[in-house]
Amino acid sequence: MTTKYSKLVDVTRCDGCRACMVACKNWNDLPVEPEEFKGSYQSHDKCGANTWNVLTFDEHVAEDGRFEWLFRHSACMHCTDAACVKVCPEDAMHYTEFGTVNTNYDKCVGCGYCVQNCPFGIVQLATLVDEKGKEYEQAQKCTMCIDRLSEGLMPSCVEVCHMDALVYGEKSEMEALAKERLALVKDRYPNANIYNPIGVDGTQTFYLLAEDPSVYGLPENPKVPMSATVWKDYAQPLGKAMLGVTTMAVIGGFISNKLFNKEGEEGGERDE
Numbered sequence: 001m002t003t004k005y006s007k008l009v010d011v012t013r014c015d016g017c018r019a020c021m022v023a024c025k026n027w028n029d030l031p032v033e034p035e036e037f038k039g040s041y042q043s044h045d046k047c048g049a050n051t052w053n054v055l056t057f058d059e060h061v062a063e064d065g066r067f068e069w070l071f072r073h074s075a076c077m078h079c080t081d082a083a084c085v086k087v088c089p090e091d092a093m094h095y096t097e098f099g100t101v102n103t104n105y106d107k108c109v110g111c112g113y114c115v116q117n118c119p120f121g122i123v124q125l126a127t128l129v130d131e132k133g134k135e136y137e138q139a140q141k142c143t144m145c146i147d148r149l150s151e152g153l154m155p156s157c158v159e160v161c162h163m164d165a166l167v168y169g170e171k172s173e174m175e176a177l178a179k180e181r182l183a184l185v186k187d188r189y190p191n192a193n194i195y196n197p198i199g200v201d202g203t204q205t206f207y208l209l210a211e212d213p214s215v216y217g218l219p220e221n222p223k224v225p226m227s228a229t230v231w232k233d234y235a236q237p238l239g240k241a242m243l244g245v246t247t248m249a250v251i252g253g254f255i256s257n258k259l260f261n262k263e264g265e266e267g268g269e270r271d272e
């Protein structure tokens with residue numbers, strides 16, 4: 001069995017400096033996306049094709065009347081059972097040797113089914129230009145800095161986090177650390193909890209939250225749509241054997257659009 005590696009995001013330690021956002025842009029050579037001031041310190045509404053992590057700022061009044069300013073490093077969750085992998089008709093979305101989820105850019109055709117079905121509203125399409133000047137679209141999101149992991153380095157955002165709010169390592173060790181830290185913050189944050197949702201079989205970006213997931217705009221029980229599971233695990237393997245890979249990709253695209261999109265509208269975060 002592959003050893004899973006995870007990024008623990010301990011929001012109780014985050015001071016909102018946003019060094020993680022800058023480090024991600026810097027390492028991954030992502031263009032700057034200036035935004036207008038909208039009355040909040042949050043720079044971008046949500047993760048985008050060129051902004052792979054966003055520091056969310058939420059104002060919250062705790063049960064005892066205390067005002068809290070809550071920060072959250074949001075990025076791809078790297079779901080163990082990932083909807084984006086399930087619905088991708090080209091197998092471009094795939095699991096890596098680190099237990100994370102990445103896009104194979106050579107295979108991605110920009111159909112957008114992963115965008116429609118991600119329960120966290122993370123992956124987005126970037127518009128790029130090929131060598132002949134023709135525009136095309138491609139799914140883009142946090143890669144967990146796989147190029148750094150392959151060299152034995154930490155993800156760029158983890159490397160720069162001066163509060164130790166972002167920690168990366170073997171999943172079992174990160175889970176133990178999250179439990180230790182949860183016990184330490186319970187007095188200060190009685191609603192503190194570990195967010196590692198079972199509906200997607202756990203995630204490789206997981207959280208120690210100070211308040212309930214909904215306070216941070218996270219879905220309480222994100223799930224892979226049933227139609228996606230039936231399609232990927234049963235219909236597609238059978239269909240490929242009978243009809244061939246290309247035909248099934250076309251059929252998959254049609255079904256994703258009609259069926260998965262309908263289910264995707266029912267749940268999940270779209271406004272990080």
Ligand code: SF4
Pocket residue numbers: 013014015016017018019020021055071073160161162163164165166
């Ligand atoms: S670098 Fe660390 S402390 Fe700074 S915003 Fe990101 S998670 Fe928070």
Ligand code: SF4
Pocket residue numbers: 076077078079082083084085101117118119120121122123141
């Ligand atoms: S958060 Fe969305 S894009 Fe990331 S692995 Fe899960 S389903 Fe895929």
Ligand code: SF4
Pocket residue numbers: 023024025027028052053075141142143144145155156157158
């Ligand atoms: S792991 Fe890498 S790609 Fe993902 S948010 Fe952090 S810096 Fe960006």
